[in-house]
Amino acid sequence: MSSASFERGYHAFKEQIDSSVAAYFQSCVSCGMCAEACLFYTETNNPEYTPIYKLEPLRKVWEQEYTLWGWLKSSIGLSRKLNDDDLKQWQHYIYDSCTLCGRCSMVCPVGNDIVSMIRKAREGMVAAGHAPEGQIGASKRAVTIGSPMGVKLPALQAQVRHIEKDTGLTIPFDTEGADYMVLLSSMEIMNFPEYLEAIARIMKQAGKTWTLSSQAFEATNSGIQIGSTDIARELVSRVVNAAESLKVKTVISPECGHAYTAIRWEGPNLMGRSFDFKVKHIVEVLDELRAQGLLKTEGFEEQRLTFHDPCQLVRRGGVVQQPRNLMNMISEDFVEMPDAGMMNWCCGGGGGAAAIEEAEELRTQAFMCKKNQLDEVKADALVTACANCRIVMEEGLEAYDMDIPILGLTELLAEHLVEEN
Structure with missing residues (x-):
């Protein structure tokens, strides 16, 4: 990678550092709670997949460029400046092992929005030419x-x-x-x-x-x-x-x-x-x-159904009760997964991760989290409201030899519409 590309990336990292990023890094207490909220850590036990660790390039730029202590350490050789090899290595952490699901942000005891900082870090990675080929x-x-x-x-x-x-x-x-x-x-x-x-x-x-x-x-x-x-x-x-x-x-x-x-x-x-x-x-x-009485359905699904909460819809968007209202219209045997709703576990392929071919093995390993959820509820079919989740989970179920159909909520409701005369 050319030095010009790295310089563009370094400048982009600097541009992303605002008061909120500075406050987040200053307030982090290194408690590790974000690790336990990340499926890439829980399913691998690899500390390098701790969410805050994935932000090391951004943290290093903040420390060396915007703190006196960081500037001093860099000036006398106690800390090494960020370089292009660092970014090449961190592509795996910032893209392959993060779906921008936001679960880490939910559990941070000091309120750091870690996923927003990952999003900022990706700006620097793109500018430096270190984004995955698939994306x-x-x-x-x-x-x-x-x-x-x-x-x-x-x-x-x-x-x-x-x-x-x-x-x-x-x-x-x-x-x-x-x-x-x-x-x-x-x-x-x-x-x-x-x-x-x-x-x-x-x-x-x-x-x-x-x-x-x-x-x-x-x-x-x-x-x-x-x-x-x-x-x-x-x-x-x-x-x-x-x-x-x-x-x-x-x-x-x-x-x-x-x-x-x-x-x-x-x-x-x-x-x-x-x-x-x-x-x-x-x-x-x-x-x-x-709610307006305009969605009229009849009959109920005979099979036992559960619902996978898409991260961006539920955790990042707050649409929690609505899908459950709809599920109850067409199911008399609807069972919730463990950690359902705001704290549901990601499918493993969001944030563009599904497009990264070289991350497939890690993605499959992380899917063990969803497999465990499904094993516990013993549902006959899985319903969700995200096409990307459907494709990723179909691949995960196939990898673990699980024969569970995945249904789209909108299509399922349409199948139960009252037929017009």
């Missing part, structure tokens, strides 16, 4: 094609034609003034097209107007995952511009955790202004329709 490729495709998986508009239109032909439903594009503009993730388009069909059926029953945008249908924000504010802002701006040009009332984030975080929570800050529309996760919208 670099996904980010390039997102910027140039519009989708991290390379899904283009014709592929979506083809799926829409199939659904309309098979069901007689109408899936509109570019309708102005609609109640909702629905976003999708590439995974839903290619792996779970039944999600879009479920949306069409639910909106028809509820009597709501909705639309897809041909200009911005992709919700996944790889900029948030890789750690590039510039990419994240570009991808959010496409959604915002499309929604405001169509004058929609609400943008619906799909069953994708980081897409929700990007557009709902980080979007206004990235854009530097508020939006002319509301942003809600599909689960929030479904629960509102339920």
